[in-house]
Amino acid sequence: MNGHVKSMNFQQFMGTAATLLSLLLLMAVASTRTVAASRSQLCANDMQQNLKLSRLTHKEAATLSKTYITSQGEMFESFCKVAVTGIPDPNISGMEPSERIVSIYSHLQAFFPHFNRVLEQQTDLQPPESPLLAQIKRVTARSKSLASRIKNLYQILFPNLPAPEPAGGPTTLPPSQNIFQQKVYGCVLLKTYKELVANVSKELRTLKNKVCRRGARMNTLF
Template sequence: MNGHVKRMSFQQYMELTTTLLSLLLVMAVDSTRTVAASRSQQCGNSLQQTLKLARLAQKESVDLIKTYQKAAQGEMSELFCKVSVNNVPDPNISGLEPSERIASIYTHLQTFMAHFKRVYEQQTDLQLPSSPLLAELTGVSGRSRGLAALINGFYQSLFPNLPMPEPAGGPTTLPPPQNVFQQKVYGCVVLKTYKEFLSNVSRELRTLKGKVCRRRIEMNTFY
């Protein structure tokens, strides 16, 4: 009789243990999915914030070109942006993997900021200190730095063990000394190319939101 009771107790113990383990497993899976969903939402929110700033920067770049052409560049201003200029960054985003394309956006922004500095220096010699062009150039440069910081932070959150690569072409190459006409052309081409680049950035960020953040939740759920 006592042996029967012991066997029954052991059987009940095993059933209880199995039930508890099953509950713990379900809780662990649910917890993993909750964390993954939370991280995916954070990823989407971060990317949405970056996209919002990119769109604002693009709008400002359109206004800046209008100011540039109208404020001080003369009757030929509309033709300046159509001239071919060397050493101006390519507006296209490069890379196959999301990490490469995000890094490309960041390095492009760094390169454009160096060109903005040169344009500002040139226009300081050509404009009055009160010129709205100088103020808008300063604003766009600041917006670019803010966008670069968001892109860098987003990259680090997605790829914490993957350092941001250096620009493929090395340090930014700026044009040699230019005459007044060349300066006007150079500035207009830089601003026009930057506007095209920001348009590509906005398109790329919308694409990445569906790829990167969704892939992240799927990977976290799987593991």
């Protein structure tokens, strides 16, 4: 009888242990799903904020480009189609989402020294009250804010990868230019930047679907 009682107690113990283990596994799965859903939502929210900021930046960049052309004199817009060397590339590159986010950040950073150069040139050419100067400063500040948010987004999504840095080292600025060359350089630069920010908005929409929804799909596998 003692052996039979011991066997029954052992079976009851194993049954209780199995039940507890099942409960723990269910709790772990539920916790994993909750964390995954939370991260997916945070990703979507942050990506949406970046997308809104990129659209605002593109709108302001378009306004700045028009103001620039108007401020340079009549019949100047045709000169904005002239090829100018040293202007950063507006096209986003990379195969993986992490690479494309780094590309966005690097391209935005590459334009900042050029903005400073155009501001210096136009400060010499325009009256102090010119709206062009204020718009250049505003777009520069907005673009830096966008770049900072893009970097933060990258570090949230890919915490184990190195922080993004501007590619290719310091940006090369054009050598000394005469007044006409300065005007053409600024016009082409701002037109190219407007194209870049449009590309950034398109890329963020694509990344939002790929990166954030991927987290939600992973959640359904558990």
